[in-house]
Amino acid sequence: MDTGMSHDTIGAMLALFVAVPLLAAGLLVIFRKVVWLQPVVLFAVLGASLAGALALIAELAGGEVIAHGVGNFAFGVAIPFAADMFTALMLTTTAILALLSAWFAAASGHLREPFFAPMVLVLMTGVYGALLTADAFNFFVFIEVMLLPSYGLYATTIHRRGGDLMLGGMRLYIAANLLASTTLLAGVAMVYATAGTVNLGQLAGAASEDPMVAIAMSIVLLAMLTKAAVVPVHSWLARTYAYTSPAMTALISGLHTKVAVYAIYRFYAVVFDGDTRFLWILVALFTATMLIGVLGAVGEKTTRSILVFHMISQLGYILMGVALFTELGLTAGIFYLVHHMLVKASLFLSTGAVEVKYGTGELDKVTDIARREPLIAVSFFAAALSLAGIPPFSGFVAKFSLMLGTFEAGRYIALAVMVIVSLITLLSMLKIWNGMFWGDPKTPAPDPAAGQDPDGEGATLGGGVALVTRTEETRTEDDTETAPRRRISLWLAAPAAILALLTLAIGLGGEVLLGWAETAAHGLMDTTGYVEAVSNS
Amino acid sequence: MTLALSVGLLVGGGVYLMMRRDMLRIALGFTLLSHGVNLMLISAGGTAWRDEPFGTHTDTATVADPLPQAFVLTAIVISFSISVLLFVTAAVGRRNDNTRPEIDEQDGDPARDPASEVKH
Numbered sequence A: 001m002d003t004g005m006s007h008d009t010i011g012a013m014l015a016l017f018v019a020v021p022l023l024a025a026g027l028l029v030i031f032r033k034v035v036w037l038q039p040v041v042l043f044a045v046l047g048a049s050l051a052g053a054l055a056l057i058a059e060l061a062g063g064e065v066i067a068h069g070v071g072n073f074a075f076g077v078a079i080p081f082a083a084d085m086f087t088a089l090m091l092t093t094t095a096i097l098a099l100l101s102a103w104f105a106a107a108s109g110h111l112r113e114p115f116f117a118p119m120v121l122v123l124m125t126g127v128y129g130a131l132l133t134a135d136a137f138n139f140f141v142f143i144e145v146m147l148l149p150s151y152g153l154y155a156t157t158i159h160r161r162g163g164d165l166m167l168g169g170m171r172l173y174i175a176a177n178l179l180a181s182t183t184l185l186a187g188v189a190m191v192y193a194t195a196g197t198v199n200l201g202q203l204a205g206a207a208s209e210d211p212m213v214a215i216a217m218s219i220v221l222l223a224m225l226t227k228a229a230v231v232p233v234h235s236w237l238a239r240t241y242a243y244t245s246p247a248m249t250a251l252i253s254g255l256h257t258k259v260a261v262y263a264i265y266r267f268y269a270v271v272f273d274g275d276t277r278f279l280w281i282l283v284a285l286f287t288a289t290m291l292i293g294v295l296g297a298v299g300e301k302t303t304r305s306i307l308v309f310h311m312i313s314q315l316g317y318i319l320m321g322v323a324l325f326t327e328l329g330l331t332a333g334i335f336y337l338v339h340h341m342l343v344k345a346s347l348f349l350s351t352g353a354v355e356v357k358y359g360t361g362e363l364d365k366v367t368d369i370a371r372r373e374p375l376i377a378v379s380f381f382a383a384a385l386s387l388a389g390i391p392p393f394s395g396f397v398a399k400f401s402l403m404l405g406t407f408e409a410g411r412y413i414a415l416a417v418m419v420i421v422s423l424i425t426l427l428s429m430l431k432i433w434n435g436m437f438w439g440d441p442k443t444p445a446p447d448p449a450a451g452q453d454p455d456g457e458g459a460t461l462g463g464g465v466a467l468v469t470r471t472e473e474t475r476t477e478d479d480t481e482t483a484p485r486r487r488i489s490l491w492l493a494a495p496a497a498i499l500a501l502l503t504l505a506i507g508l509g510g511e512v513l514l515g516w517a518e519t520a521a522h523g524l525m526d527t528t529g530y531v532e533a534v535s536n537s
Numbered sequence B: 001m002t003l004a005l006s007v008g009l010l011v012g013g014g015v016y017l018m019m020r021r022d023m024l025r026i027a028l029g030f031t032l033l034s035h036g037v038n039l040m041l042i043s044a045g046g047t048a049w050r051d052e053p054f055g056t057h058t059d060t061a062t063v064a065d066p067l068p069q070a071f072v073l074t075a076i077v078i079s080f081s082i083s084v085l086l087f088v089t090a091a092v093g094r095r096n097d098n099t100r101p102e103i104d105e106q107d108g109d110p111a112r113d114p115a116s117e118v119k120h
Helices: A007-013 A016-030 A037-060 A085-108 A116-132 A136-156 A164-195 A211-227 A246-253 A256-270 A276-298 A303-324 A327-358 A374-388 A394-409 A412-437 A471-475 A490-508 A510-525 A528-535 B002-018 B023-044 B066-091 B114-119
Strands: A066-069 A080-083
Touching: A007 A066, A016 A037, A016 A116, A037 A085, A037 A116, A066 A528, A080 A085, A080 A116, A080 A528, A085 A116, A085 A246, A085 A256, A085 A327, A085 A490, A085 A510, A116 A136, A116 A256, A136 A164, A136 A246, A136 A256, A136 B066, A164 A211, A164 B023, A164 B066, A211 A256, A211 A276, A246 A303, A246 A327, A256 A303, A256 A327, A256 A510, A276 A303, A276 A412, A303 A327, A303 A394, A303 A412, A327 A374, A327 A394, A327 A412, A327 A490, A327 A510, A374 A394, A374 A412, A374 A490, A394 A412, A394 A490, A394 A510, A490 A510, B002 B023, B023 B066
Parallel strands: none
Antiparallel strands: A066 A080
């Protein structure tokens, strides 16, 4: 697509990804009493950013890189914003997720929480900024911009129902992320001390030439691995994402850890120049992540804590792409990243819809959903098969190409673990299916307020933290009736279904995304284009 | 060297406090940790140049690197805002600020009775 705009113009417009959501968020805070304005502005801005990201994909499909030094200062002085195919793909996927999670939040009543819309917009400002920036310190700042509203969103899920469990989750969430951010900052300080710059254009290849920079940069990578919940430092994720509201989990599942993954890919490709000497460490770490994550999932009892452990396991798969550092490996990793973000969000949204309307996500407490809510069941099943890597869905393409890449690179142990982990993934997905979607039709559906008090009798980890908006109405319902009444409206089920369709579409027509992923991987294998664009910005 | 020692001391103290059980001490530990890292950032600009980067007639041979100072200024604000949030989470605990993951037993406080909370 030729937009007729020069790359300079588009480069200057990259800052709009950051400026527009931030401005809109400020406006929504000012006009917080105007209730109708909140969803209108939220969806308009999220939709516009999705359109912008799609246009960027079309513009960069040939492998070009667009960069712009903010404020038109000289190279090395200005903070550069840069976009290549990888950035554009991530921008698009995060925009889709934000849009659908916000839709789900609107349908589940979460949007009515105070400051929900502005906080989501600031969150997206941080995400877009962190993806676009080509400067390590500015990356840290955008990570914080992304995290602070997340803490706020986490807090809005607590304020009505209290609960030490959720508060504990929030404390852990802030503490783990603050520790990782501080580590990141320390790493950036050391990079500046050893290399004299934090600009990615100037840092290109610095870590493969100078071991001092390599040590400094590995601290940055350590911080990002913590944020991405790779195995030695994964447990914070499993004990925080499950304790907030379903809408919130779905929203952050595709953003925070994935921005960290993006940073690991980018930093390792540019600053380490894909140095093959350190790849074995990464392969070992990510193999352990795949295995331990999925084993944790098998042991859990609520849908969301199972899915959160799966996320850890899948992050191991995604990051394996960068640990292979071959053209095929990176292509597979990037494809896996996009596929996984969509699928995971779909799973969180379908089980989240059940949690919202049935009050708990604990297996065997809420049963027979397949008969009560066919649409949710179909969405969940499609996404679950995709997660396990079954042919008609995108997960198959992702896993198959990643396994090919692993085989090609000669990492046979990692390959074996991948195959085994896929089986265990399927096992625990079937566990959710059996525990929640099948079951005795005579079993009454739980009260929507079931397990609403996380500290009370029969409190469940992960389950029962849903927002109940229609308690009075559903209380009167006769739960022993034989014909089940549908509780999840089409409006609430649609986001999960759309994402499930998307994963099917990517599975059937995988070549389009695979081609884009290949362009993105090419940009990571050979970073001269990126570095040149940043240097000339 | 003095800076390195101070950073080590602050980070050590921070890590010790973070290992404590109550949230208030953990939050204080994070404060110490961010102090340590801020000193690290300042030292990244080199410690031999002590003049303040002010005014027009600054001599680049003696004036301090302004970029790490801007970094630190940003980092201070960020860690301040997150610290505030951490201290709030320490204060809003139900009875204490212990960070135990287990569920505490009910204490029969009617104002905090979960049953009355759900019904509004």
